[in-house]
Amino acid sequence: MVNIIIWTIAVVTVLGLLLALILYLVAKKFKVEEDPRIDEVEKVMPGANCGGCGFAGCRAFAEAAVKAPNLDNNYCPVGGNDTMAQVAAILGYEVKAKAPQVAVVRCNGTCQARPKVNSYDGFSSCAVKATLYAGDTGCSYGCLGCGDCVAACQFGALSMDPQTGLPVVDEEKCTACGACTKACPKHIIEIRPKGPRGMREFVSCVNKDKGPVAKKACANACIGCGICAKTCTHDAITVEGNVAYIDPAKCKLCRECEAMCPTGAIHGVNFPKPLDKENIKSRIKLRQQKAAEAASASASLRDPVRANAPAEAVSVAKVKEEKKDE
Amino acid sequence: MSKHTFSIGGVHPHDNKMSRECRIEPLPLAPTVYISVAQHIGAPAVPVVAVGDKVKVGQVIAEPGGFVSAFIHSSVSGTVKSIGPRADLSGRPSTHIEIAVEGDEWLETIDTSDTLVTEIPADNKAILDKIRMGGVVGLGGATFPTHVKLSPPPGSKCERVIINGCECEPYLTSDFRTLLEKGEQVVVGAAILKQVMGGVPCTIAIEENKPEAIAHIREVIGKLGFSGIEVMEMKMMYPQGGEKQLIDAVMGRQVGSGALPISVGAVVQNVATALAVYDAVQKNKPIVDNSVTITGQCAPKQANLLVRVGTPLRYILDYLGGVPENAAKVISGGPMMGRAVANLDAATVKGTGALLLLTEKETRRAPESHCIRCGKCADACPMGLEPFLLNKLARAKDWDAMEQNAAQDCIECGCCLYSCPAQIPLLDNIRIGKGIVLGNIRARAAAAKAAAEAAKASADAKK
Numbered sequence: 001m002v003n004i005i006i007w008t009i010a011v012v013t014v015l016g017l018l019l020a021l022i023l024y025l026v027a028k029k030f031k032v033e034e035d036p037r038i039d040e041v042e043k044v045m046p047g048a049n050c051g052g053c054g055f056a057g058c059r060a061f062a063e064a065a066v067k068a069p070n071l072d073n074n075y076c077p078v079g080g081n082d083t084m085a086q087v088a089a090i091l092g093y094e095v096k097a098k099a100p101q102v103a104v105v106r107c108n109g110t111c112q113a114r115p116k117v118n119s120y121d122g123f124s125s126c127a128v129k130a131t132l133y134a135g136d137t138g139c140s141y142g143c144l145g146c147g148d149c150v151a152a153c154q155f156g157a158l159s160m161d162p163q164t165g166l167p168v169v170d171e172e173k174c175t176a177c178g179a180c181t182k183a184c185p186k187h188i189i190e191i192r193p194k195g196p197r198g199m200r201e202f203v204s205c206v207n208k209d210k211g212p213v214a215k216k217a218c219a220n221a222c223i224g225c226g227i228c229a230k231t232c233t234h235d236a237i238t239v240e241g242n243v244a245y246i247d248p249a250k251c252k253l254c255r256e257c258e259a260m261c262p263t264g265a266i267h268g269v270n271f272p273k274p275l276d277k278e279n280i281k282s283r284i285k286l287r288q289q290k291a292a293e294a295a296s297a298s299a300s301l302r303d304p305v306r307a308n309a310p311a312e313a314v315s316v317a318k319v320k321e322e323k324k325d326e
Numbered sequence: 327m328s329k330h331t332f333s334i335g336g337v338h339p340h341d342n343k344m345s346r347e348c349r350i351e352p353l354p355l356a357p358t359v360y361i362s363v364a365q366h367i368g369a370p371a372v373p374v375v376a377v378g379d380k381v382k383v384g385q386v387i388a389e390p391g392g393f394v395s396a397f398i399h400s401s402v403s404g405t406v407k408s409i410g411p412r413a414d415l416s417g418r419p420s421t422h423i424e425i426a427v428e429g430d431e432w433l434e435t436i437d438t439s440d441t442l443v444t445e446i447p448a449d450n451k452a453i454l455d456k457i458r459m460g461g462v463v464g465l466g467g468a469t470f471p472t473h474v475k476l477s478p479p480p481g482s483k484c485e486r487v488i489i490n491g492c493e494c495e496p497y498l499t500s501d502f503r504t505l506l507e508k509g510e511q512v513v514v515g516a517a518i519l520k521q522v523m524g525g526v527p528c529t530i531a532i533e534e535n536k537p538e539a540i541a542h543i544r545e546v547i548g549k550l551g552f553s554g555i556e557v558m559e560m561k562m563m564y565p566q567g568g569e570k571q572l573i574d575a576v577m578g579r580q581v582g583s584g585a586l587p588i589s590v591g592a593v594v595q596n597v598a599t600a601l602a603v604y605d606a607v608q609k610n611k612p613i614v615d616n617s618v619t620i621t622g623q624c625a626p627k628q629a630n631l632l633v634r635v636g637t638p639l640r641y642i643l644d645y646l647g648g649v650p651e652n653a654a655k656v657i658s659g660g661p662m663m664g665r666a667v668a669n670l671d672a673a674t675v676k677g678t679g680a681l682l683l684l685t686e687k688e689t690r691r692a693p694e695s696h697c698i699r700c701g702k703c704a705d706a707c708p709m710g711l712e713p714f715l716l717n718k719l720a721r722a723k724d725w726d727a728m729e730q731n732a733a734q735d736c737i738e739c740g741c742c743l744y745s746c747p748a749q750i751p752l753l754d755n756i757r758i759g760k761g762i763v764l765g766n767i768r769a770r771a772a773a774a775k776a777a778a779e780a781a782k783a784s785a786d787a788k789k
């Protein structure tokens with residue numbers, strides 16, 4: 001009886017040692033060389049697996065970051081500069097601090113400004129609604145209001161405002177991962193730099209219809225009049241396809257365009273003081289008068305005959321005056 | 327004689343043909359019409375009139391913007407008031423030509439008499455040209471330019487022309503009334519199509535719920551003495567009027583995924599299109615009007631009206647007594663494939679075949695519940711797809727898998743949605759995926775074409 005027990009133990013032990021040896025040899029022979037830094041990088045990642053960096057998840061990002069020669073094309077918008085500094089420290093790369101970004105909803109067609117012309121009772125999804133028709137208001141570019149962006153946000157940063165019927169971004173929670181921009185079938189949401197102390201100017205409309213059509217559909221629409229582009233002294237505003245766009249890299253946050261916009265489509269957020277329209281307008285007027293005087297003075301120097309002709313700048317100012325009065 | 331139908335799927339909704347006894351009556355002219363330049367599949371037409379121009383009925387007001395495009399004619403006589411964007415039936419702005427109606431003066435070249443012309447011109451090229459000049463498009467719903475369909479690519483051979491008189495959508499009766507009242511013209515139109523395609527046999531397919539039309543067309547064929555045109559009595563089944571389903575039902579052949587009907591030797595044209603072909607070829611009359619069924623439980627009056635293209639919907643409904651209080655939706659087309667109209671100020675287009683008024687109770691959707699894997703949608707799908715799977719894939723945004731499961735073959739007939747006991751918005755989700763899959767396929771084809779051209783250019787450069 002004791003013999004059997006001893007034998008059994010011996011056989012199992014020898015078998016175990018033998019198999020362990022085989023496993024050891026196989027593991028040695030077929031070992032997959034993996035950079036240990038991948039694990040280290042993955043550890044400092046936020047772990048949201050949101051795909052905002054363009055990779056399938058945090059692990060995929062870590063693998064790509066380790067392989068890449070520098071970090072120029074790899075940036076984790078969720079972790080931001082802190083995470084990227086840690087990643088750079090692990091990998092021994094340099095990383096340029098990026099300006100923090102945030103999702104911006106470019107539609108201000110509130111329920112009051114954009115009256116409903118029909119009611120939608122189909123499946124509550126912006127994607128479905130967009131395949132069926134233009135939407136329940138006269139604007140075929142604006143927010144559809146079914147909240148696909150809210151559902152797409154993993155960070156709880158978006159919510160629908162029942163008052164306006166538009167999505168609202170919680171700047172504290174938004175990580176600028178861009179999931180909402182992909183979910184929106186109307187491409188209304190844009191990832192923009194947050195701006196200094198959160199201050200930023202943007203055109204809150206994407207309507208490409210001609211002025212009268214856009215205006216009829218929504219009181220707050222950008223009508224592509226171009227007054228903002230003419231007013232801007234920093235060359236930051238372009239008007240293309242009947243809609244204006246402010247380049248955040250060039251904008252100096254002077255708020256002149258916002259004051260001049262006839263429909264209120266340009267929004268400035270997080271400014272410490274409310275917009276003083278009259279002050280800014282008189283400032284612009286003064287500047288334009290000075291420019292006109294300078295132009296006529298230089299014209300009279302060059303060509304005394306043309307001196308009496310009204311300078312172009314004055315006529316532009318006049319047009320703006322007339323438009324303002326309307 | 328056994329009745330034919332297609333081999334897979336299909337549903338059997340109640341046919342509700344409430345307006346079947348109403349004769350087609352001409353609608354009085356509206357004070358203003360708005361004629362869209364995008365009434366067909368393909369490139370929008372380009373306006374050739376200016377504001378202030380006087381136009382007559384049948385005058386060309388917009389020319390084709392490409393090969394797959396069509397002429398647009400003025401449907402009224404009067405003055406062009408404006409050319410600009412206006413919301414269409416779906417609420418999207420598109421270019422419309424606004425014409426203020428003054429009198430009803432037709433172009434002199436158009437034969438407006440009722441005499442039946444049975445002599446078919448011998449020159450097929452001239453016939454095709456007349457069809458093109460007449461702005462004829464498929465009036466079954468897709469509005470594909472007819473002259474393009476009648477010019478098959480080289481190497482393909484047509485073996486049968488099918489005239490689609492199924493009208494399988496519930497409620498609709500305009501094709502039925504056309505067959506009864508303009509049967510002779512439809513048969514001559516069919517004979518013209520038959521001749522253009524090389525004298526192949528022609529089948530006029532009519533569903534069994536229209537026995538009067540079947541008897542009448544048989545009688546007309548006998549009376550006019552055309553050989554090679556026959557009437558086929560079809561079993562009632564939706565979506566029998568679908569092009570691929572009808573070919574299967576009539577010829578027993580199945581059109582492959584992504585292929586055109588001509589690949590199996592079939593050309594399908596709607597009854598209304600056959601009539602438009604007759605008008606264009608025999609009477610020089612372009613498409614300026616079409617018959618529209620106005621029906622539904624809450625419709626002010628059941629009617630089949632001959633409506634000039636570009637008439638505002640509100641004008642049509644006001645003529646019949648206004649939109650009733652209890653109407654929740656006005657649908658352009660039938661209840662299965664039609665789309666709810668976004669605004670009643672939109673104007674009719676060539677393809678507008680019906681206005682269906684439904685009450686709130688009829689349009690209400692029950693809340694969605696869980697899929698119980700009953701497989702009813704897969705049984706109902708006439709294209710042999712698996713809607714429950716496609717729905718899941720669309721929600722997971724797995725477009726590649728959707729392509730592997732042939733989402734691009736969906737004909738959007740709505741059978742899956744109709745048969746689903748859990749009220750899952752199957753078609754809504756599949757439609758999103760179908761759009762993206764088709765976009766991917768087109769992008770790949772364009773990329774392949776560009777790569778081939780680049781390779782050819784570099785090969786030429788080496789020489």
